[in-house]
Amino acid sequence: SQQGEEDPQALSIQEGENATMNCSYKTSINNLQWYRQNSGRGLVHLILIRSNEREKHSGRLRVTLDTSKKSSSLLITASRAADTASYFCATDVLKFGGDDKIIFGKGTRLHILP
Amino acid sequence: DAGITQSPRHKVTETGTPVTLRCHQTENHRYMYWYRQDPGHGLRLIHYSYGVKDTDKGEVSDGYSVSRSKTEDFLLTLESATSSQTSVYFCAISGLAGGFSYNEQFFGPGTRLTVL
Numbered sequence: 001s002q003q004g005e006e007d008p009q010a011l012s013i014q015e016g017e018n019a020t021m022n023c024s025y026k027t028s029i030n031n032l033q034w035y036r037q038n039s040g041r042g043l044v045h046l047i048l049i050r051s052n053e054r055e056k057h058s059g060r061l062r063v064t065l066d067t068s069k070k071s072s073s074l075l076i077t078a079s080r081a082a083d084t085a086s087y088f089c090a091t092d093v094l095k096f097g098g099d100d101k102i103i104f105g106k107g108t109r110l111h112i113l114p
Numbered sequence: 115d116a117g118i119t120q121s122p123r124h125k126v127t128e129t130g131t132p133v134t135l136r137c138h139q140t141e142n143h144r145y146m147y148w149y150r151q152d153p154g155h156g157l158r159l160i161h162y163s164y165g166v167k168d169t170d171k172g173e174v175s176d177g178y179s180v181s182r183s184k185t186e187d188f189l190l191t192l193e194s195a196t197s198s199q200t201s202v203y204f205c206a207i208s209g210l211a212g213g214f215s216y217n218e219q220f221f222g223p224g225t226r227l228t229v230l
Contacts, residue, residue, distance in 0.1 A: 031217055042118075042204055042221030043157070088156065092217055102217060104149075106156035 003027065004089045004105035012111040019076040021108040023089030024069075032065055033090045033102065034074050043088065046074075076110075084112045117141050118222040120205050126228045133192040135225050137205030139185075144209035146188040147172075147219065148180060150201040157204065163188055195229040202226050 007022045023032070031050045035043040049056045049065045049072065056063045062075040076083055086109050090102040117140030127133050137146060148160040149172075159172030161180040169180050177199060179191045192199055205222040 033217065040224075042223050043206075043219075045218045045220065048218055090219075102219065103159075104157040106154070 003103040004032075004091050006087065006089055006105045006108040008108060009106070010109040010111070012113055013079060014113050015079055015081060017079055019079050019083065019110055019112075021074045021087050021110070023072045023074070023105060025072075025089075025091050026070065028067075029091045031092055032063075032072050034061075034063060034072075035088045035090060035104075037086045037088065037107070039085070046087075079110075079112045081112050081114060083110060085110060118205060118207055118220060120203075120222040120225050122225060123223065124226045126230065127195050128230050129196055130194050133195050133227065133229075135190045135203055135205075135227070137188040137190070137222055139188075139207050141207060141209075141220070142185060143207040143220075144185075145207060146182065147206040147208075148178070148188065148190045149204045149206065150174065150199075151204060151224075152201050160190065160203075192227075195227075197229050200227060200229045 004023050004025045013019050029051055031048055033048045034046045036046055037043045047056055047058050047061055047063050049063050051067055060077045065072045086107040088104050088107045090104045092102045119138045121136045145164055147162045149157045150160055151157050158174045160174055160178050161169055161172055163169045163182040166182055166185055181189045203225045206219040208219045
């Protein structure tokens with residue numbers, strides 16, 4: 001079963017509007033990350049939030065984490081055409097022998113309309 | 115972008131043939147990973163490496179093997195390719211180097227593999 005699940009699966013908004021994506025997870029985490037993937041490209045790391053943090057900002061990105069609800073949200077403000085991409089959350093639940101791995105959700109496809 | 119390259123970028127092969135994909139990094143990162151990405155499944159970990167000659171299985175390792183003889187290279191081998199292994203394969207790296215935290219991963223551009 002998937003550890004992180006993004007919601008919605010797909011989102012279309014007008015350029016300039018804000019885009020919000022959510023991620024829910026099942027078990028306790030040490031940190032949660034968000035990645036972006038443009039069509040035909042590899043994933044790009046956007047932001048990492050630790051379990052003891054509630055909110056983090058990076059440019060037009062704002063990430064929140066609610067460990068009591070086991071959920072996170074990614075807000076992109078003043079969206080641009082270049083923000084069209086898939087967005088994935090990733091959590092570091094599984095640690096085989098203490099090694100560093102993360103589990104990705106299935107992603108939210110964001111489409112910014114001109 | 116972190117210095118990660120994958121080769122080949124595209125490959126078409128026939129069922130039953132062996133295939134090797136290469137991931138090369140110039141970042142001296144400790145950890146290297148192979149993922150596959152399929153519609154409806156997101157990214158799934160195949161194998162990973164935590165050092166030279168140190169590898170372990172991920173969640174979808176059946177039918178795949180890996181090797182890491184040098185820090186910079188991580189090879190993924192399909193001993194006998196099947197149509198179910200048609201996918202896009204991504205290599206990723208992570209580790210303490212240049213200020214990167216352990217958990218941030220940096221991805222290569224991907225290899226699109228088609229098994230006929």
